[in-house]
Amino acid sequence: MYEYICYCDKVTKGDIASAVFKGAKTLKEVVAVTGAMMNPDCERNNPKGICCGKDIVELIKEYS
Ligand code: FES
Structure with missing residues (x-):
């Protein structure tokens, strides 16, 4: 199963990693x-109910 980070646009952790790399x-x-x-329709799409921006920033730090 894919691990989405951005649920609204179906962007995975792997997609973020490869962009950073x-x-x-x-x-x-x-x-x-x-x-x-x-x-963005995060309240409906993201199980956290919030936008993925913060999660993406965290991943950029992690993969940099
Ligand atoms: S979860 Fe990424 S824009 Fe909604």
């Missing part, structure tokens, strides 16, 4: 590469 360093760059946060 390819050189994306900021949330803005990761969003541009992965297509995350393009269609």
Whole structure:
């Protein structure tokens, strides 16, 4: 099963990792590469009920 980080745009942890490995360093760059946060309806899609932005920032730190 995929582990989504952005549920609204079905972006996985792996997608974030590969964006960072390819050189994306900021949330803005990761969003541009992965297509995350393009269609936000987080309250409905994300089990946490909030947007994935913070989680993406955490992953950028983890993978950098
Ligand atoms: S979970 Fe990423 S924009 Fe909603």
